[in-house]
Amino acid sequence: MEQEDSYYKVPPDKIKATLKVLNNPARYKILLQLKNKPMSISELARAINITQPTVTTYVNQLEKVGLVFTRMQKTPNNYTRLCYTLYDGLSLNWCEEEIKRLETQYSLDMPVGHYSSIECGASSFLATQARIIADSKDVSLFYHPIRMDAELLVISQGTVKYLFPYNIPENYKILQLELSAEINVAFTNQEIPTKVMLSINNLNFGPLTLIPDKNMMENKHMPEWYPENLTTRGKLFTWRVDSNKVYINSESFANFKLSDLNLTAMQTIEVAFYVGLSNQFNGGLVIFGKNFGVCNQDIRLTIKYQLND
Numbered sequence: 001m002e003q004e005d006s007y008y009k010v011p012p013d014k015i016k017a018t019l020k021v022l023n024n025p026a027r028y029k030i031l032l033q034l035k036n037k038p039m040s041i042s043e044l045a046r047a048i049n050i051t052q053p054t055v056t057t058y059v060n061q062l063e064k065v066g067l068v069f070t071r072m073q074k075t076p077n078n079y080t081r082l083c084y085t086l087y088d089g090l091s092l093n094w095c096e097e098e099i100k101r102l103e104t105q106y107s108l109d110m111p112v113g114h115y116s117s118i119e120c121g122a123s124s125f126l127a128t129q130a131r132i133i134a135d136s137k138d139v140s141l142f143y144h145p146i147r148m149d150a151e152l153l154v155i156s157q158g159t160v161k162y163l164f165p166y167n168i169p170e171n172y173k174i175l176q177l178e179l180s181a182e183i184n185v186a187f188t189n190q191e192i193p194t195k196v197m198l199s200i201n202n203l204n205f206g207p208l209t210l211i212p213d214k215n216m217m218e219n220k221h222m223p224e225w226y227p228e229n230l231t232t233r234g235k236l237f238t239w240r241v242d243s244n245k246v247y248i249n250s251e252s253f254a255n256f257k258l259s260d261l262n263l264t265a266m267q268t269i270e271v272a273f274y275v276g277l278s279n280q281f282n283g284g285l286v287i288f289g290k291n292f293g294v295c296n297q298d299i300r301l302t303i304k305y306q307l308n309d
Helices: 011-024 026-036 041-048 052-064 096-103 139-141 146-149
Strands: 006-008 069-074 080-085 089-091 105-110 118-119 125-127 132-135 151-158 158-165 172-185 192-201 203-210 236-242 246-248 253-254 266-275 284-288 297-306
Touching: 011 026, 026 041, 026 052, 026 080, 026 253, 041 052, 041 080, 052 069, 052 080, 096 151, 105 158, 132 139, 132 146, 139 146, 151 158, 172 192, 172 203, 172 266, 192 236, 192 284, 203 236, 203 246, 203 253, 266 284, 266 297
Parallel strands: 006 089
Antiparallel strands: 069 080, 105 297, 118 158, 125 132, 125 151, 151 284, 158 266, 172 236, 172 284, 172 297, 192 203, 192 266, 236 246, 246 253
16 A cells, blocks of 8 residues: 555564565665666666576565565566565554554455446456456456456446455454555546546445546556557555544545444445446546556455454
């Protein structure tokens, strides 16, 4: 998840491993290089003057502690492994209070193809890194088992719903629910804004307006099948509800509260994205999963809770 001020807050259980990884000048140089731009393994090897196998080992170690992420990108002759970092630095906190807080946090990532239902209009499709596996020409393909491998969803004039398991027993008090996803306007040739509605357990979090941005186009490292006018990266949006109100990216947005979601122990939580259903909702939406976009995450649900007194 995107961190405030571009700093990675190291979880207490990863502090020792993170410090060990950074106790090496070459691994530190890799982070300095990636701060400026994404780079391939071979580019990193040339930049810091070490062998490619060594760079691969170091990148794997940095990725394991969360400082770097990678994805495979199509090149004219083959695939290459592209490396990224989202952070300018990191912060550490090893006090007991922080450890206790992290122990009472439940997170689940839902791949974009693991929806419970979908309705979509023209120009909608579902894709893996290798190819488009379903499109609006034959909507039945959106329910083919291969959809479970999907990492990118483009949807216009429709709805996509996900069911998240809710496995927290009744003797725990829920403090906060948070949903995050990397999304954007689907096609940059659309000059009108796209309004997206998110709902959780049928409660609407209000329309979110996405503005077309042609700067979100970087086809250099995209697969051959990737549409030229399709946005290649999005922005990480976070919808959060606590005991008082709703927030979108930390800004107060609505007045309903956590208790209005009617969370029931051992029942599912329904999350739905709506786009293009009326004159108020135009354009198309792209939801980036792992290996697409810049955040390298799927749709993520996080619940903070504590044992009742």
